[in-house]
Amino acid sequence: MSLELIQKIDDAGIIAVLIVDEVKHAVPLANALLEGGVDTIELTLRTPAALDAAKAIKKEVPEITLGFGTVLTVDQVKAVIDVGADFAVSPGCNPNIIAEAHKQGLSFAPGIMTPSDIEIAVQEGCRILKFFPAATSGGMKHLESMSAPYNYLGLKFIPLGGCNIENAPSYLQSDLITAIGGTWVAKRPLIQSENWDVITENAREIRNLITKIRS
Numbered sequence: 772m773s774l775e776l777i778q779k780i781d782d783a784g785i786i787a788v789l790i791v792d793e794v795k796h797a798v799p800l801a802n803a804l805l806e807g808g809v810d811t812i813e814l815t816l817r818t819p820a821a822l823d824a825a826k827a828i829k830k831e832v833p834e835i836t837l838g839f840g841t842v843l844t845v846d847q848v849k850a851v852i853d854v855g856a857d858f859a860v861s862p863g864c865n866p867n868i869i870a871e872a873h874k875q876g877l878s879f880a881p882g883i884m885t886p887s888d889i890e891i892a893v894q895e896g897c898r899i900l901k902f903f904p905a906a907t908s909g910g911m912k913h914l915e916s917m918s919a920p921y922n923y924l925g926l927k928f929i930p931l932g933g934c935n936i937e938n939a940p941s942y943l944q945s946d947l948i949t950a951i952g953g954t955w956v957a958k959r960p961l962i963q964s965e966n967w968d969v970i971t972e973n974a975r976e977i978r979n980l981i982t983k984i985r986s
């Protein structure tokens with residue numbers, strides 16, 4: 772990951788994870804998030820609309836730092852690069868996919884939940900890792916204990932999975948965390964019902980919390 776991207780993600784503090792069913796939702800959704808101060812997103816590759824949604828956002832809302840999630844195959848690595856992805860993440864830690872991403876110049880944060888996952892990710896040259904699923908695997912208690920032997924490497928983590936406005940402070944108060952992420956900011960039904968005002972409000976709420984915690 773480039774230093775510039777690492778800084779951008781750290782400045783953002785929040786990555787809105789999005790499941791987009793209709794391409795027409797992409798631009799108003801990105802604008803709603805931006806209005807609330809959230810400029811970093813992860814579009815999951817779980818819907819057929821995801822790649823075209825990215826193209827629309829890249830064209831119409833270039834301020835957005837655009838990542839992809841659920842990147843599981845070599846073909847998907849190529850596909851997200853083709854639509855201009857700034858970074859990608861995966862739920863698990865697959866060394867083949869990380870190597871392919873790096874070979875093609877794509878910043879990649881693999882999912883880790885065990886020390887073995889961390890060691891594979893580090894071996895593949897990753898320093899920003901996605902802690903997934905964060906809440907059910909024990910939250911910060913689990914991450915602090917698991918990552919202690921590797922602290923000297925300066926790893927940073929993005930907790931995902933079960934994060935929300937209530938438990939956000941437990942993560943954001945730790946130096947191990949560069950940003951948190953989750954679907955709660957723009958839940959799928961909110962996107963489907965084009966509830967842009969609520970999405971802006973959710974975005975503003977987490978951004979204000981991040982500013983408060985970090986000031």
Ligand SMILES: O=C(O)C(=O)C[C@H](O)[C@H](O)COP(=O)(O)O
Nearest residue numbers: 840841861862931932933953954
């Ligand atoms: O598929 C990926 O690569 C992901 O990044 C997984 C997402 O981070 C989680 O699905 C978010 O889960 P919730 O915020 O708990 O709804």
